[in-house]
Amino acid sequence: MTGEVHPDISPLAFLLGTWQGTGHGDYPTIDSFDYGEEVQFSHVGKPFLVYRQRTWALPDRAPLHSETGYFRSGGDGAVELVLAQPSGIVEVHTGRLNGTTIDLRTTGVALTPTAKEVVGVGRRLEVDGRVLHYRLDMEAVGEAYQFHLEAELHRVGEEG
Ligand code: HEM
Structure with missing residues (x-):
C-alpha cells in the first residue's frame, strides 16, 4: 500500500484488503467441485487496483486456479479489468460499477496454444x-455461456 488511493480508482476502494472464503464450481463437461480462495486488492497510488487471487481444492488444499490482474476505472462508473491466468488465458473486460456491485464482460480473451478454449467470460x-x-x-469448450463459479469471501484484512 503506497500513499493515498489515486482519485481515479477511489470508487473501487471498497475492494481494498484481503478476503477469504469458499466457492463452488460446475460446468457441463466436468464434475462439480468446492474450493477455498484468498483474494487481495491493493494499490500503489497509481490509477489501478492490483488484484491477486489463489484457490485450493477442498478438502485436500491442493492448489487449483489462480489469477492476477489490474482493475482500472474508465470514469463515470466504467470499470476495466486485465487478467492473466497460469492456464494460458488472458481476459480483458469492460463493465460497470453500480453501488458496490461490479458487472464485467470480456471484450477479448487471448489463449496460448495449450490453453482450454474460452470464448467469453462474465464476472x-x-x-x-x-x-x-x-x-x-463463461462460454468455453464448445458450451454455451453459463455458470462456472460462485464464491462468498469474508474480509480478513484491511487494505492489505
Ligand atoms: C476460482 C477460480 C477457478 C477454479 C477454482 C476453477 C476450477 C476448475 C476445475 C476444478 C476444473 C475441472 C478440472 C480441470 O479441468 O482443471 C475447471 C475446468 C475449467 N475451467 Fe475453471 N476454475 C476457475 C476459474 C476459471 C476461469 C477464470 C476460467 C476461464 C477464464 C476457467 C475455465 C475453465 C475451463 C475452460 C475448464 C475446462 C472445462 C473442460 O475441459 O471441459 N476456470 N476449473
Missing part, C-alpha cells in the same frame, strides 16, 4: 459490508 462482484460474493459465467 459479477458484489460487496455487502465485510462480505464479497462473486459469480463467474
Whole structure:
C-alpha cells in the first residue's frame, strides 16, 4: 500500500484488503467441485487496483486456479479489468460499477496454444459490508455461456 488511493480508482476502494472464503464450481463437461480462495486488492497510488487471487481444492488444499490482474476505472462508473491466468488465458473486460456491485464482460480473451478454449467470460462482484460474493459465467469448450463459479469471501484484512 503506497500513499493515498489515486482519485481515479477511489470508487473501487471498497475492494481494498484481503478476503477469504469458499466457492463452488460446475460446468457441463466436468464434475462439480468446492474450493477455498484468498483474494487481495491493493494499490500503489497509481490509477489501478492490483488484484491477486489463489484457490485450493477442498478438502485436500491442493492448489487449483489462480489469477492476477489490474482493475482500472474508465470514469463515470466504467470499470476495466486485465487478467492473466497460469492456464494460458488472458481476459480483458469492460463493465460497470453500480453501488458496490461490479458487472464485467470480456471484450477479448487471448489463449496460448495449450490453453482450454474460452470464448467469453462474465464476472459479477458484489460487496455487502465485510462480505464479497462473486459469480463467474463463461462460454468455453464448445458450451454455451453459463455458470462456472460462485464464491462468498469474508474480509480478513484491511487494505492489505
Ligand atoms: C476460482 C477460480 C477457478 C477454479 C477454482 C476453477 C476450477 C476448475 C476445475 C476444478 C476444473 C475441472 C478440472 C480441470 O479441468 O482443471 C475447471 C475446468 C475449467 N475451467 Fe475453471 N476454475 C476457475 C476459474 C476459471 C476461469 C477464470 C476460467 C476461464 C477464464 C476457467 C475455465 C475453465 C475451463 C475452460 C475448464 C475446462 C472445462 C473442460 O475441459 O471441459 N476456470 N476449473
